[in-house]
Amino acid sequence: MSDTQIADAPAPRRRNIFETLELDTRLLGMIGAFVVLAVGFHLITDGRFLTPRNIFNLTIQTVSVAIMATGMVFVIVTRHIDLSVGSLLATASAVMAMTQTLVLPEWLGLGLGHPATAWIAIAVGLATGVAIGAFHGWLVGYLAIPAFIVTLGGLLVWRNVAWYLTSGQTIGPLDETFRKFGGINGTLGTTGSWIVGLVGCAAAVWLLFSARRNKVAHDFPVKPMWAEITLAGIVSAVILGFIWILNSYQVPAARLRRNFEARGETLPEGYTEAYGLPYSVLLLIVIAIVMTVVARRTRLGRYIFATGGNPDAAELSGINTRLLTVKIFAIMGALCALSAVVASARLTNHSNDIGILDELRVIAAAVIGGTALAGGIGTIYGAILGALIMQSLQSGMAMVGVDAPLQNIVVGAVLVLAVLVDIIYRKRTGARS
Template sequence: MTSSTLASMADLKQVFRRYKIIALLIAIAIIWGFFSFMTDGGFVTPRNLSNLLRQMSVTGILACGMVLVIIAGEIDLSVGSLLGLLGGLAALLDVSHHLPLALNLVLALGFGLALGLLNGYLTAYLGIPSFIVGLGGMLAFRGILLGITGGLTIAPVSDNMVYLGQGYLPPQMGVALGIALFVLAVALTWMSRVNRSRHGLPLAALWRDALKVVVIGAVLLAFVRTLNSYDGIPVPVLLLLALLGLFSYVSTQTVFGRRIYSVGSNMEATRLSGVNVQAVKLWVFGIMGVMCALAGLVNTARLAAGSPSAGNMGELDAIAACFIGGTSMRGGSGTIYGALIGALVMASLDNGMSMLDVGTYWQMIVKGSILVLAVWVDVSTRSGR
């Protein structure tokens, strides 16, 4: 290749690195446009978009935990089976033992934390590769699920539990939420400018921050109006928004979050600097277990039943969402909002192909190909070639 061609390729890599999220949003627009055209507008109806977001919430919850695991330089292949196990356990406790919802939630989250910490202990303290730990968990957790359910669907779950997966916020509360999020965006943008000015750091042009706030406001307005024109904002989507805010704060504004990135970037240097690397990895897997419990509860509530096949291949969707959203397979790089955008890509493909009655085998081929493509993009844009 000529030097000008190599320079152009290098410039393209730099642009893609910097504007990867914008590229993803453009990809989502293209996917939605294609499926809307193929379904004569049926894909973008408020009803289908509400179903799409509720469907995405399960993968999104898993992705919130998985992105931390991958940033820390590890992988967890057991999340789909653990989701199924904890969701099935919650259904069993609800249907057979009639436990109050609050107690059921506490038990499911507690079991999720314990099993996640077990995975973390095996990986961080016993030195077993996380790939093997996850693979073993995938088989073991699915086997336990089949054992406690007898291979049968557990149904019907109580109305209180169903609300977690099928409930909606009243329209008035949806509007209030949209206004609150917009005010929060304005406040955070202003505080960022004030802090940068106080420390003598360069400031972005005021019109850029103003444009960012306007775009956020337009997105929130479209989001609330679209969902309120159906039944309101789904409860699982509300939960996902809360997790987005919580995990974004933890990963960017806390010492623990910075340590996760540091461990994934250079584990040995981080250890030599005095950070307890094993403890960081232990708690990352513990958080992943809690996310599996939440996703299992939402999935059971959405289906109004505990299924022995629940969460099957869920680990593929979660891992693909992270890689599509810009998380590096090498660790040390990734964002929560990027992983959720990746989850939206996966859910959009699932939903659109289902509406077009595309065969299951083709859906698996497409999703597997996208996973490989996402990793290839990560490798090619980060390499020096």
């Protein structure tokens, strides 16, 4: 190459820090929106929003919708929709409540408090969710009925099946072990939470550097070492900061006194105790990891995204798209059942209005999280962050004193705005989306 050609060659563009760290710009935008939302409500509520107590409550309120949102990602990615998730949750909740309070005591003599009661009820609920979800998938995949129609019918059918199972009554109280999945009644405590936090940091760092080693082994470009260390530090700080906030929420003295009196003991003078990480949040973390692994590391995940990207090409390449549809809706049903565990345990009973409007919240969480309604694109972590944004919006409006109807108006408007932003973003990024 001549000196003239070298001089005319364009200088390499300098990458900014976000490009160097290879951070998802859409994810950064969502985090930024959440921060603005949280800080705004914190100022409006005179400093009550970003407190350990409210953040603790916010996390346990988010879990139920977030669990279902991870499954909705798979459904929407394959160009379907599920409008029945709230009703399916209600049916699974009713089945588990009746199992605990009627079936097990009368048929097997296992009353509330028996070590097996909660686990049998959860197993029955999961089986119910999987069966209903698989049935929906069979109607969509093998009978070619549009998912919109199947799940719209399911919304009406399963909501009223739940009503008939309980004769329209509130069923409770539920088993004590079962109630531990609701949040405040079941937490790891300070020490257990720090252990989980440190394990999470170690796992995150290992995954980052394991991915780097794999790229080096296959001669792929990698980030500078300082960028890897910076990213690991940011992730670790977020994990430990979250644990620190949860551990800062102290159990009220009156509750501690009741707990000690129930054990026949006296509350020591000056004794304090923190809640820590709820079991329900730990369950969400486990589900998020499993669903992410399925999406990125398994044949099922590759088939899901391939089908969503081009259904005709996927079928021509040998993918059984009809059976895949059954599997996706079965997974959605299982996640609805797990959400039912969390939701009913948090309420300590099954009520007829459980899961109402969850369809809106779950779909909105997935869409706000970056799942494209056109199919083929979506992330698990995005859906969870979308659920957190939705719950923060609703909780903040409730703290400000906004009426429930106006809250739903705002949520609906945010959903439409999120779709518009998604369309604009994908047009501007083109193939990179």
